[in-house]
Amino acid sequence: MMMKSLEQSNMETVSAFIEAFWNRSEWDCADRFLSDDYVELSYQSKDGLKTFAAKIMDAFPDKRYEVEEIIGQGDKVLVRMTVKGTHQGMFFGTAPTGNQIDVTLYRQYRVADGLITEHRGWIDMVTMWNQIQGNRPVA
Numbered sequence: 001m002m003m004k005s006l007e008q009s010n011m012e013t014v015s016a017f018i019e020a021f022w023n024r025s026e027w028d029c030a031d032r033f034l035s036d037d038y039v040e041l042s043y044q045s046k047d048g049l050k051t052f053a054a055k056i057m058d059a060f061p062d063k064r065y066e067v068e069e070i071i072g073q074g075d076k077v078l079v080r081m082t083v084k085g086t087h088q089g090m091f092f093g094t095a096p097t098g099n100q101i102d103v104t105l106y107r108q109y110r111v112a113d114g115l116i117t118e119h120r121g122w123i124d125m126v127t128m129w130n131q132i133q134g135n136r137p138v139a
Contacts, residue, residue, distance in 0.1 A: 007072030010111040014077045015067060017109075017116060022065040022083075025057050034116050041120035049119070055092070060085030060101065068104075077109045083123075087132050094132060103128045 004012075013033065020029040027050045034046055043049040056063060063085035071078045082104055087097045103124050110118035 005072075007074075007077075009114065010075065010077050010109075011070050011072040013111055013114055013116065014079060014109050015070065018065055018067060018079070018081070021053065023063075025053070027053065035112065038116065039118040041118065042122075056083075058089040059087060059091035059096075061088055062086050065105075075110050075112055077111060079105075079107045079109070081105050081107070091132065097132055097134060099132055099134050101128055101131045103131070 017029070017033040020026045021033070030046055030050060038046055040046060040049050043052045060083075063083055065081055065083050067079055067081045069080040082102060084100070084102045087094075087099050087101065089096055104127070105121060105123045107119060107121040109116050
């Protein structure tokens with residue numbers, strides 16, 4: 001029987017976290033997936049991460065995160081994914097527009113002993129705001 005590589009295990013941990021936390025909105029799963037000494041480099045803290053995720057869910061209740069590419073190297077996992085959804089709730093002061101979003105995100109995780117110890121991320125906010133506001137070229 002083949003043993004799973006560390007990279008495979010780490011990628012599975014990250015994929016399971018994305019599915020539970022970002023797609024099923026199980027905020028409490030953060031305590032199961034994230035280490036006690038977890039470092040959050042995009043949303044200040046574990047609580048900041050949960051707060052941001054809740055804002056996304058309120059604004060885009062039908063949100064869906066799709067992993068497009070996942071790469072494991074040593075203790076790092078790099079993910080390129082998209083988030084799609086319909087703007088149906090307040091989003092940072094912007095009232096619902098009913099517009100669709102389809103935005104690319106990159107996330108880098110560090111995993112140790114089956115737990116996520118660090119996260120940093122980037123989302124294409126320019127595209128996201130343009131899609132929310134429905135900016136169209138002026139004729």
